[in-house]
Amino acid sequence: MSETFTADWLGLREPVDHRSRANDLLDVLGTWWETAGGSRIADLGSGTGSNLRYLAPRLSGVQEWTLVDHDAALLARAEPVGRVTKLERVVGNLAREGLEVARRADLVTGSALLDLVSETWLTRLADTCWSTRCGMLFALNFDGLIEWSDSDPDDRLVQDAVNSHQRRDKWLGPALGPTAGEVAERSFRAVGYRTWRMQTPWRLGAGDAALAQSLVDGWTRAAEEECPAEAGRIRTWAERRQHTVLEGAFVLIVGHVDLLALPGDAASQ
Numbered sequence: 001m002s003e004t005f006t007a008d009w010l011g012l013r014e015p016v017d018h019r020s021r022a023n024d025l026l027d028v029l030g031t032w033w034e035t036a037g038g039s040r041i042a043d044l045g046s047g048t049g050s051n052l053r054y055l056a057p058r059l060s061g062v063q064e065w066t067l068v069d070h071d072a073a074l075l076a077r078a079e080p081v082g083r084v085t086k087l088e089r090v091v092g093n094l095a096r097e098g099l100e101v102a103r104r105a106d107l108v109t110g111s112a113l114l115d116l117v118s119e120t121w122l123t124r125l126a127d128t129c130w131s132t133r134c135g136m137l138f139a140l141n142f143d144g145l146i147e148w149s150d151s152d153p154d155d156r157l158v159q160d161a162v163n164s165h166q167r168r169d170k171w172l173g174p175a176l177g178p179t180a181g182e183v184a185e186r187s188f189r190a191v192g193y194r195t196w197r198m199q200t201p202w203r204l205g206a207g208d209a210a211l212a213q214s215l216v217d218g219w220t221r222a223a224e225e226e227c228p229a230e231a232g233r234i235r236t237w238a239e240r241r242q243h244t245v246l247e248g249a250f251v252l253i254v255g256h257v258d259l260l261a262l263p264g265d266a267a268s269q
């Protein structure tokens with residue numbers, strides 16, 4: 001049921017996350033942020049602060065960030081950047097402390113999070129955000145796409161197993177997995193938000209070999225857990241794919257979506 005994230009893994013993905021994010025959404029967010037005149041930002045499931053490092057230098061004005069994560073060791077690595085005048089680290093669960101912090105924020109944000117959460121929690125988050133009409137930006141939600149430039153007969157087996165594994169309980173109830181972007185957009189629209197959703201896939205190549213190798217390892221473990229009867233096939237798939245990565249002539253697309261939601265009345269510019 002649980003899943004832990006190491007600082008090494010988060011560090012490996014951070015540069016790829018940052019280059020993949022939807023800059024177009026930031027233009028819309030930036031205009032609203034300046035008009036709304038807020039300062040308090042809640043970063044949910046912050047890990048070591050990757051989202052803070054990306055977003056803080058790109059938002060105007062004084063910023064007071066509160067980072068929430070249940071992993072105290074990850075949280076301890078986060079440091080203020082850019083215009084951040086105050087940084088609070090809250091060790092806690094998204095279902096309790098996360099929603100409390102969200103209730104006091106002008107902008108609620110997160111990265112690489114929504115595929116881990118349940119629809120129940122997401123609905124509560126949408127209600128919480130709407131109660132204060134705060135803004136919301138959740139980046140890099142996995143959307144289920146895993147596409148290699150050359151196809152392998154067992155890519156589909158592994159992709160389906162990984163996507164099914166993604167729907168397991170990851171602390172907050174059955175996880176949304178690849179449906180996260182769609183469900184989040186629907187939930188925020190249902191309470192009254194205007195939304196913007198953009199595809200933000202990782203495009204990995206030879207320069208991202210360490211991340212690609214780590215992905216293959218992670219997918220192999222997940223697929224074996226999901227389809228133990230196919231463990232042999234999955235392991236030989238992994239050997240072939242690690243070879244693909246070592247050879248260096250590959251493109252691997254891993255699908256993500258970014259979602260921005262702003263209160264309807266304020267976002268009609």
Ligand SMILES: C[S@@+](CC[C@H](N)C(=O)[O-])C[C@H]1O[C@@H](n2cnc3c(N)ncnc32)[C@H](O)[C@@H]1O
Nearest residue numbers: 010045046047050069070071093094111112171
């Ligand atoms: C995939 S990581 C993303 C971390 C960071 N946002 C980033 O982009 O590098 C998901 C984070 O959510 C945290 N997390 C997951 N479920 C949580 C929960 N129920 N309560 C608090 N934190 C949670 C994990 O500890 C982890 O740091």
